[in-house]
Amino acid sequence: MKNEKYRLGTRAIHAGQEPEKITGSVMVPVFQTSTYAQKSPGEHSGYEYARTHNPTREALEACVASLEGAAQGIAFASGLATTNTILQTFQAGDHVVCSDDVYGGTFRLFDKVLRRFGMEFTFVDLTNLEAAEKAFQPNTRLVWIETPTNPMLKILDIERLSALAHKHGAKAVVDNTFMSPAFQNPLALGADIVMHSSTKYINGHSDVVGGIALTSDAKIAQDLRFLQNASGAVPGPWDCFLILRGLKTLHVRMDAHQRNAMTIAEHLSAHKKVEHVIYPGLKSHPEHELAKRQMKGFGGMMSVRVRGGSKEANLFLSRLKLFTLAESLGGVESLIEIPSIMTHASVPPGTREKLGITDNLIRFSVGIEDCADLIEDIENGLAAI
Numbered sequence: 001m002k003n004e005k006y007r008l009g010t011r012a013i014h015a016g017q018e019p020e021k022i023t024g025s026v027m028v029p030v031f032q033t034s035t036y037a038q039k040s041p042g043e044h045s046g047y048e049y050a051r052t053h054n055p056t057r058e059a060l061e062a063c064v065a066s067l068e069g070a071a072q073g074i075a076f077a078s079g080l081a082t083t084n085t086i087l088q089t090f091q092a093g094d095h096v097v098c099s100d101d102v103y104g105g106t107f108r109l110f111d112k113v114l115r116r117f118g119m120e121f122t123f124v125d126l127t128n129l130e131a132a133e134k135a136f137q138p139n140t141r142l143v144w145i146e147t148p149t150n151p152m153l154k155i156l157d158i159e160r161l162s163a164l165a166h167k168h169g170a171k172a173v174v175d176n177t178f179m180s181p182a183f184q185n186p187l188a189l190g191a192d193i194v195m196h197s198s199t200k201y202i203n204g205h206s207d208v209v210g211g212i213a214l215t216s217d218a219k220i221a222q223d224l225r226f227l228q229n230a231s232g233a234v235p236g237p238w239d240c241f242l243i244l245r246g247l248k249t250l251h252v253r254m255d256a257h258q259r260n261a262m263t264i265a266e267h268l269s270a271h272k273k274v275e276h277v278i279y280p281g282l283k284s285h286p287e288h289e290l291a292k293r294q295m296k297g298f299g300g301m302m303s304v305r306v307r308g309g310s311k312e313a314n315l316f317l318s319r320l321k322l323f324t325l326a327e328s329l330g331g332v333e334s335l336i337e338i339p340s341i342m343t344h345a346s347v348p349p350g351t352r353e354k355l356g357i358t359d360n361l362i363r364f365s366v367g368i369e370d371c372a373d374l375i376e377d378i379e380n381g382l383a384a385i
Helices: 007-015 055-067 079-088 104-117 129-134 160-165 220-232 236-249 252-270 288-294 310-316 351-354 371-382
Strands: 072-076 097-100 121-124 140-146 171-175 192-194 213-214 274-278 302-304 335-337 361-365
Touching: 007 055, 055 072, 055 213, 055 236, 072 079, 072 302, 072 351, 079 104, 079 171, 079 192, 079 213, 079 220, 097 104, 104 121, 104 140, 121 129, 129 160, 129 274, 171 220, 252 274, 252 302, 252 371, 302 310, 310 361, 310 371
Parallel strands: 097 121, 097 140, 140 171, 171 192
Antiparallel strands: 072 213, 192 213, 274 302, 302 361, 335 361
């Protein structure tokens, strides 16, 4: 199909997913094979070994690339495998400017693993463009932009930060996991690479771990494709099939996530037992206007600070029935967690305190259940405080 003539919802269902040529199967088959027969030594159909090529994986890569407006997609076994492989396109001695508020696994990979191999990192509040520019060094090669940030939901200006990176001869990467291609397209704003933990909204059903990088830069795509094969952190065909299946409802899921999240954010903003609600869709959010310009929607993620401390937060969580206490996000079911002792436990306590990741800060991944039931569940929890 000519992807550019269709809107996102149509592309989510059809892009990269033509009927299978031999049988006419409407769904992309699961090519569950490790190798492919060759007619003679070196004479093959374009498929030699499944780490290098798999038709199910290629369909997934083509579909997400279409949704992000990218020339190519390169899929991996997890979001962190994607991040690690992107960083492998750089080398020892290179410097990275990174948002100070990022997923805890990203911080751990950068600070505890890649530093050991000679890479340098500066973590800075990228909402402050003056501070961002001061963080650049002569050896800066990459700006890592996660927006909205995790878990403080700061909105970073992709267009201006990408331009700043290019001004200094660096590349700009955007972790678009929280928004998905339905609500944000960083390549159109100047980013060089977009990455997703496809575990989250792209799959949307909490049953697969995966990741993907998207780019329209031929050299970057070539380097990532080489490393995908050379390093081997590839997703299995069944995982790719499940993610493709989830993608078909991305647009309707994201609309439902946002409707519920907005209703809950407004409800909690007026609650006497809630100290603060952080949600980009609220006018009270400091980057609300930027969010409106940069994003097509506000997503299903929010962070809420209940009144009190860890005791009150735990009492609240203990009473919930529909919100499941669990890490991860982006599934159709509502999840909830305390970042300070769960997803961001690897971040040093002093850094957490500086960022505002307190023990009474609770991160919501709002699902697509009936919103009235979710609010009733929340009210039951808050009654325990």
